[in-house]
Amino acid sequence: MENQWLRNRYSEFYDKAEKRFSQRSLGCIYKAIERAAELLDGMTRYDGSPLLDHSMGTALIVFDEIGLGRNSAVSTILHDVYRMGLIGAEEVSASFGDTPITLLEGMNHISGIETNSSSKQADNFREMIISYSTDPRVILIKLADRLEVMRSLAMFPEPKRRKKSWESMNLYAQIAHKLGLYAIKSELEDLSLRYLEPENYTQISQKLTESEAERMAFIARFLEPIEKKLATTGIKYHIKSRTKSIYSIWRKMRRQGIPFEEVFDLFAIRIIIDCPPEQEKQSCWSVFSIVTDFYIPNPDRMRDWISIPKSNGYESLHTTVVTKDGKWVEIQIRTERMDEVAERGIAAHWRYKGVEQSEAGQEEWLAKLRALMEETDRSHLATRLNTKLSSSEVFVFTPKGDLRKLPEGATVLDFAFDIHSDVGSKCIGARIGEKVVPIKEVLKNGDIVNIITAKNQKPKSDWLSIAKTTKARNRIKVFLREEAAKLARLGREELERKIKNWKLSMGIDEAVGALCKYYKIRNGLDLYGRIATEKLSMGDIKDILGRFADGELFEPKLPAPRTTPTPQKAEEKSHQSETLIIGEAIKGLDYKMARCCNPIFGDEVFGFTTISTGITIHREDCPNAPRLKEMYPYRIIAAKWRSDAPQGAYVASIRVLAEDTTGMVNKLMETITGELKLNIRSLNFTPARDSKISGLINIEVPNTNVVDMVVFRLLKIKGVDKAYRIN
Structure with missing residues (x-):
């Protein structure tokens, strides 16, 4: 007899299950529910609710949000009682068949990741990949399990909240991304951020709420001409405006070092077309043509995943267009079927083909899913389980077993700076296994790296060709800039003292100009450095300046300061930092626009420090940029346009x-x-x-x-x- 208490408590589950499954499948699922309820009777979660709530909530996600079938739902309901040893394999097999046993065993393998110590992470990662390649439904059930936990995370103690949030953001969300489960990916990331960065999460959430009315009004204005044109074509469609997830906004703010107000792509507009399968491509491109009739597309941001879909089944047209007032808007064009697959992943793709319920259909679906998962190279350890499940990154370990993520091609030097700037600055090599390797050694997945340091070691300019990570390169550049400034100060002091001692009738600037011309040195900064490091003989310098003072050498012409080529009204005055943010927002800096590339407001730019003219602003794609960055990395300074600056001409x-x-x-x-x-x-x-x-x-x-x-x-x-x- 059916347990009425179960039906009352889990009414949503029962209602959706009865719409989804056949009577035979429902009988099997209800039997599993009642057995699990019996074995878990009296057991509760952290907030006092029945432990069965977790199993039922996870099972609902498994069949309703991911689209798995009866065996997956049964395995999910029985997972807790099987993991706790309250039910054995023989009873499961006799009551529900052999397939749930395979799934339950695979789920127990993955659960080991959360219980073993950090030194065991490498083996756990490997075992997990092997387990889901045996039956890929295991990883989908585990994703559902984690999503239910994250939705209920408020009841957990603080240490568990942080641990599970870190795992969800850095492991499970990225597996969901790999499988095309974008809705689950975004929800896991947002829920994780809520507990890992509560202040940032709340701040972004509040600002999204405050700006919602303005955003909706802009979208309505933007869509008005498109909708009028679509109405004349007979195309059936509806439009969704999707605000970026809080996590993606936070990540962009952190990555680019910008405030919320400077995140311009806060939303995307999705045009979803209702049409027969044979008309999908034509209809999507027709809508694309209409959009670009009214707004100019950015060709660099065009993505055609209709002609060649992603490996996880994702299909869509993406373009970014600019309005007349200079605002960029992302447009996604897809059909109803494509949208379902985009939100729910590969499971939705097979549901649309109508093969889900048949045995042959299940085999086809599982084969496709298995092939998708096996794109990850299992011969490498922990291959891309931290952000994208691809080969673009490597995972290595500290001697204590802590996992570190670095880009592919990263070296021992990158690892050292990832540990700490002081460790990187003193690094002379590392021990990997039983082998001592130099700082330029390229790391491989699974390496356990023990950094070797020396007190007298310090960064050198050739380290920039070894380091691959932004963190390492930035720290090396900072040190080299500081070292160059220190040497320049010492060199200048030495030259000034010698000129005074030699009783030469010339000032320091005149002397520097003469020496730079004689030695063919580009500027005074390099000259001072060579003097400080004794690369130039002071005896030779005395002779050269003496001959110059006696008129025996041609008097050099010091370079005149360059002026900006722009026709701004401020052309006649020196620039101050009202238009650009230079370095760490240093105030009062003079700068000039480089004549070789003529930067314009909106160009990606950088600053180059010169002795004679202060800071010169270049475009990132300036023809001279590669040479400047390679030869003078310590003289490069960050620069970007102020978003609130008045735009001149x-x-x-x-x-x-x-x-x-x-x-x-x-x-x-x-x-x-x-x-x-x-x-x-x-x-x-x-x-x-x-x-x-x-x-x-x-x-x-x-x-x-x-x-x-x-x-x-x-x-x-x-x-x-x-x-x-x-x-």
Whole structure:
């Protein structure tokens, strides 16, 4: 007789199960529930609720959210009683068949990760991968188990909350991502962040709530022309606006070092089409065409996962477009079927094929899932279980068994700096197993690394070619900058003292100019460093300066400070840090724009420290950037545009190649000055081959978005073959 208490307490489970399963399957599931309820009677969770709540909640996720079948639901319900030894394999097999035994054993393997000490992590990771390759449903059930725990985490003690949150964020969420279970991935990440970074979580959540009305109003305005056009096509669709998860916002803020207000892609708009399978591609591309009729797409952000779906079954068109006021918006275009697969992963893909309930269908589904999981190279230890389940990272261990994640190709030096900056600065090598290796040794998955240090060791410039991680390279650069500044100070003091002792009638700047010209040294900073390290003989320097003072050497011309090439109204005055944030937001710094690349508001930029002209701002894609960063890494300083800075007028140079027809130049000018309301500073066209003209147009623009708009509009003019921004 059915237990009415169970039905009352777990009404949602019963209602959804009866819609999902056949009567035969329901009988098996209900039998498992009543046996588990009997064995767990009187056992409670941390908050006093029945322990059975966990099994039932997990089983509901297993069949309703992930889409697994009867055997998976039964195994989930019996997991706790089987793990605790309250029911044996013989009884499970006799009552429910052999398949649940395989799943239960696999789940027990994975549970070992949470109970063994950190020194056992390597073996546990390996065993886990092997276990889910035997029957991949095991990992899906474990994901459901962890999701139910995270939804109930408030009842757990603080140490368990932090431990389970770390595991969920760094292990389970990433496996969900690999399988295309994006809804579960996002929920695990958000719940984990809630307990690991409660202040940041609350702050972001509150700001999302506060800005929701403004965000919805913008989306409505943005969609208005698209929806009007779609209404005339007969395409059936609906639209979802998806706010970024709190975790992804937090991660972007941390990675880019920006506040919430500077995260511009807070949401994505999803256009979901209702159409037959044979019309899916055509319908998606038709909608894409309509969107790009109204807004300019960024070709670098275009993703076509319809022509070639991801290995986990994900299909969608992604594009990012810019509005007239310079705001970027992400658009995702997919069908109802694609959206279901995107949210629920590969299980939804097979449900749509209608093969789930048949034995042959189950085998096909499991084979696909197993193949997907086995894309992870099992010959390597712990391959990408911390963020992406791919080969882009390696996992190594400290001698105490703590797991460290580093990018593929990371060296002993990277590992040392990952431990601590002081350890990295003093590192001379490491012991891996029984072998002593140098700092340039590339690490492999599973290495146990014991760093060797020396008191007199310090970072050197060639370390930058060894280090791969941003953390290590930044610390090395900081040390080299500090060392260079220290040497420059000592070198300058030494030169000033010698000039005074030699009683030469010249100042320090005049002396530096003469010496730099004679030795062909680029600037005073390098000169001072060579003096401090005794790479230049003071006797030779005395002779050179003496000859210069006597007029025997040509008087050098010190380089005149460069001025910014931009036509801002502030052109005649020196720049202060009202437009750019330089370094750690240092105030009062003078800077100039590099003439070699003409940075514009919105370009990715960096600062380069010079002796004669202060800080020069270059574009990241400046032709000179690679040489500067390689030869003078200690003189590079971070720089970015202030988001709230007033946007002045900058000069952008646009190269155009067009047909040499009557009125072509007038069409170009009318587009720029008439349609776009921009000022042309100069314009020069000359004849080119094949009845073409080639020209350079210098225009005033407030930011790079407007440059993109100009190029886009010029290319729309009939007869224009090429249009692009140049340095």
